[in-house]
Amino acid sequence: MALADPRFEPRIRPRLSRRALLVAGAAAAGGAMVIPAGTVFAQNRPASADDFTALRQRRFEVLTGGGFDPADPLYTDVLATIDAAADEALSKLVRGDNRTRVFEDYPFGTHSTYVRDTYNRLRAMAVAYATPGTSHNGDPDLLADTVAGLRDVHRLQYHAGKKQYDSWYQWQIGAPHALVDTCVLLFDHLAADDVAAYMAAVEHFIPQPGDKSYPDVKPFTGSNLVDSSMICVMAGALAQRERRIEQAMEALSRCFVYSNDGDGFYKDGSYVMHRTIAYNGSYGEVLISRIAHVFHMVAESPWEVSDPRHTMIHDMVEKAYRPFIFNGEIMSSVLGRAISRHGHNGRAHVIIEGILRLAKTVDAATARHWREMCKGWLTRDTSVDPLETKYIERVTLFNELLGDDGIQPSPEPVGHWLFSGMARAVHRRPGWAFSIAMASERIDFYEYDTTENLRGWHTGAGMTYLYLDNDNVQFNDNFWPTVDHRLYPGITLSRRELSERKDNRGSCTWVGGATIDGYGVVGQDLRGPRPLIQARKSWFCLDEGIVALGAGISSSDTMGIRSVIENRHLHESGVNRLIVDDVEQPVQQGWEKQFANPSWAHIENVGGYLFLGDRKVTAFRTQRSGRWKDINRHRFTEELHTRRFLGFFYEHGVGPSNAQYGYMVLPNATVEQTRELAGSRQFSILGNNANVQAIEAWDIGLIAINFFKAGRSLETRDGFVIASEASDNAPAVILRRDGDELVIGVSEPRRVSNRVVVEVGLSGYRLVDSSSHLSVDVGSAIRLTADTSEHDGRTHIARLIAE
Numbered sequence: 058m059a060l061a062d063p064r065f066e067p068r069i070r071p072r073l074s075r076r077a078l079l080v081a082g083a084a085a086a087g088g089a090m091v092i093p094a095g096t097v098f099a100q101n102r103p104a105s106a107d108d109f110t111a112l113r114q115r116r117f118e119v120l121t122g123g124g125f126d127p128a129d130p131l132y133t134d135v136l137a138t139i140d141a142a143a144d145e146a147l148s149k150l151v152r153g154d155n156r157t158r159v160f161e162d163y164p165f166g167t168h169s170t171y172v173r174d175t176y177n178r179l180r181a182m183a184v185a186y187a188t189p190g191t192s193h194n195g196d197p198d199l200l201a202d203t204v205a206g207l208r209d210v211h212r213l214q215y216h217a218g219k220k221q222y223d224s225w226y227q228w229q230i231g232a233p234h235a236l237v238d239t240c241v242l243l244f245d246h247l248a249a250d251d252v253a254a255y256m257a258a259v260e261h262f263i264p265q266p267g268d269k270s271y272p273d274v275k276p277f278t279g280s281n282l283v284d285s286s287m288i289c290v291m292a293g294a295l296a297q298r299e300r301r302i303e304q305a306m307e308a309l310s311r312c313f314v315y316s317n318d319g320d321g322f323y324k325d326g327s328y329v330m331h332r333t334i335a336y337n338g339s340y341g342e343v344l345i346s347r348i349a350h351v352f353h354m355v356a357e358s359p360w361e362v363s364d365p366r367h368t369m370i371h372d373m374v375e376k377a378y379r380p381f382i383f384n385g386e387i388m389s390s391v392l393g394r395a396i397s398r399h400g401h402n403g404r405a406h407v408i409i410e411g412i413l414r415l416a417k418t419v420d421a422a423t424a425r426h427w428r429e430m431c432k433g434w435l436t437r438d439t440s441v442d443p444l445e446t447k448y449i450e451r452v453t454l455f456n457e458l459l460g461d462d463g464i465q466p467s468p469e470p471v472g473h474w475l476f477s478g479m480a481r482a483v484h485r486r487p488g489w490a491f492s493i494a495m496a497s498e499r500i501d502f503y504e505y506d507t508t509e510n511l512r513g514w515h516t517g518a519g520m521t522y523l524y525l526d527n528d529n530v531q532f533n534d535n536f537w538p539t540v541d542h543r544l545y546p547g548i549t550l551s552r553r554e555l556s557e558r559k560d561n562r563g564s565c566t567w568v569g570g571a572t573i574d575g576y577g578v579v580g581q582d583l584r585g586p587r588p589l590i591q592a593r594k595s596w597f598c599l600d601e602g603i604v605a606l607g608a609g610i611s612s613s614d615t616m617g618i619r620s621v622i623e624n625r626h627l628h629e630s631g632v633n634r635l636i637v638d639d640v641e642q643p644v645q646q647g648w649e650k651q652f653a654n655p656s657w658a659h660i661e662n663v664g665g666y667l668f669l670g671d672r673k674v675t676a677f678r679t680q681r682s683g684r685w686k687d688i689n690r691h692r693f694t695e696e697l698h699t700r701r702f703l704g705f706f707y708e709h710g711v712g713p714s715n716a717q718y719g720y721m722v723l724p725n726a727t728v729e730q731t732r733e734l735a736g737s738r739q740f741s742i743l744g745n746n747a748n749v750q751a752i753e754a755w756d757i758g759l760i761a762i763n764f765f766k767a768g769r770s771l772e773t774r775d776g777f778v779i780a781s782e783a784s785d786n787a788p789a790v791i792l793r794r795d796g797d798e799l800v801i802g803v804s805e806p807r808r809v810s811n812r813v814v815v816e817v818g819l820s821g822y823r824l825v826d827s828s829s830h831l832s833v834d835v836g837s838a839i840r841l842t843a844d845t846s847e848h849d850g851r852t853h854i855a856r857l858i859a860e
Contacts, residue, residue: 127190267308385438477850569806665731
């Protein structure tokens with residue numbers, strides 16, 4: 058039975074203009090799609106003054122919450138937050154005719170962040186002035202202070218002809234975004250000459266929408282491209298410059314193309330930024346939020362999006378965002394350096410808000426599906442109140458959704474998702490989700506800069522993240538400043554403490570896997586990060602849990618090598634029971650014990666663990682303290698946090714050669730279920746060495762193999778052989794027999810070969826269906842030849858039936 062959730066199949070029926078439909082139809086009839094000039098946006102009529110006003114008004118309504126009732130108690134807290142932000146800004150305001158800065162703690166001339174932060178405060182003042190229900194609403198003194206502040210920051214820093222210094226980002230994205238928002242909010246109170254001067258400054262720093270202007274001139278990509286386009290759409294509306302908006306929309310269309318290298322969305326749902334970082338969260342949050350704003354602003358205007366390729370953004374809601382959100386939390390494996398930021402609570406509220414706004418631009422059935430999905434996330438998230446936010450427009454959107462009795466929350470999906478484009482995988486079953494983060498030649502072990510994510514060294518070394526229904530903050534709640542960064546779950550590493558330096562590039566070549574019908578096999582040929590460690594690591598994703606195998610573990614490091622099974626965050630005071638082979642273990646902090654050849658263990662409120670093979674396992678409890686400033690010197694606090702952890706690891710010793718490990722994680726399993734599975738396993742290990750790692754789960758008819766070397770073969774429990782061709786082929790293979798049905802999936806995880814050939818020693822089957830790039834010959838054996846010349850790591854699937 059296929060377990061992949063059918064709701065993940067694309068079902069978008071976008072509301073395209075007639076012009077877009079004609080373009081799409083012509084493309085379908087003629088083969089390859091060529092987008093003619095003028096089809097990026099509608100161009101259905103010349104722009105009028107009313108069109109510019111409408112764009113500004115839509116943005117104004119977003120910034121001020123739209124038509125809400127200020128007397129509604131629901132808005133009391135957010136209105137107070139808006140007032141508090143304005144009050145703080147006023148308390149820092151420098152007054153006087155010859156001031157050299159607008160706010161006393163934001164001096165100009167050295168750090169460009171102070172230019173951005175000055176505009177951010179002015180925007181906060183403008184929001185308080187323009188939002189009904191605040192104590193500052195319509196306050197003439199606040200208005201005067203804000204208008205004067207705009208004039209002075211323009212005079213002192215942000216004006217045409219000014220040379221950029223420090224960070225380009227603040228001049229081209231951070232500062233102008235806050236500036237155009239402030240001008241939208243106060244447009245009716247600003248002199249026309251002032252608005253023209255401010256927009257001339259924006260054009261000076263962003264001469265070509267969608268392109269970086271300093272320190273080098275080149276096109277923006279991904280989230281930065283969307284930010285730049287949104288800024289220029291608003292700037293065009295403020296300056297009433299039609300061509301400026303057209304250029305911004307033309308630039309935005311570059312987001313509607315899939316990537317196969319570097320930044321952008323990939324067809325499998327991967328989202329990469331900075332060329333080498335998995336970023337569906339953080340930068341991915343920015344992208345969907347901003348693009349939803351743009352789509353909403355230009356709807357029914359002369360600049361309405363009509364490029365038929367824009368529906369790929371709709372597809373990404375299902376492929377790129379939904380797999381990584383669990384009960385309202387965005388998975389840490391796709392947050393990049395944002396994991397080290399104090400105040401990033403891991404909630405997916407920005408993405409949810411973006412999806413809800415995007416839902417206003419699609420057909421009714423899709424909008425309903427997305428709203429059900431978002432309502433499920435918000436109602437299952439018990440860690441925070443989604444209506445407790447400083448963003449009034451979010452309160453309006455979320456309250457509207459939560460109060461709609463006609464929308465029923467949809468459950469978390471079930472299935473397996475493999476993201477070859479960014480070396481990530483997600484496996485889900487009811488009540489839990491499991492994410493795997495790897496590194497490759499294309500994807501870094503972690504993202505680092507001189508101030509952020511200073512100890513993220515091993516997050517790409519096979520780190521695994523187990524999410525459970527009963528713990529919505531496992532990888533939040535001060536996890537990152539307190540966890541031992543040499544004990545991330547799932548990793549193989551040296552015990553050596555690493556230095557804070559940028560040595561994060563991967564050299565792993567075989568990274569990826571294969572997936573069919575909601576099951577998956579994932580693998581990583583681990584090399585590094587440093588000191589050099591070599592290991593072959595595989596994860597086999599089943600119904601009850603995950604089987605993890607390691608082999609070929611070798612290193613010359615003198616500090617010793619270990620493989621971590623689990624390091625569960627127990628929060629401030631957790632005393633979850635630990636049972637090993639029916640014996641309850643001590644609960645005191647600092648306890649550690651090595652067990653000789655244990656069979657199983659169970660952690661209360663987490664699940665069970667099976668230990669595969671005759672190897673020593675070390676269990677530990679620890680209480681650790683740390684500060685956010687230990688891992689981030691930019692966004693941190695000095696507060697000391699203390700948290701508890703409980704886990705296990707294998708010790709491979711000093712200078713291991715071809716060491717191995719094996720274990721199974723059983724999320725949410727009871728003690729009884731764990732004991733039973735340990736005594737009557739429903740799977741066998743077919744291979745665990747540096748060449749091949751494979752299991753057979755006979756209860757579900759599944760065989761999964763990672764061939765790390767070409768020309769290898771494997772005999773199954775039933776005696777038939779699965780072999781890879783003796784050439785440049787090192788595939789991942791997964792097959793499942795269910796009655797008369799046989800499904801086979803093959804992939805080329807190295808993404809370098811143009812062809813993969815796999816032979817399965819079964820006869821008596823006929824082909825029913827296969828992927829477009831897969832040819833299947835059926836006879837005395839089944840021979841599959843996959844065209845892998847696109848080098849995307851995808852799974853090529855054949856479906857057969859017994860004759």
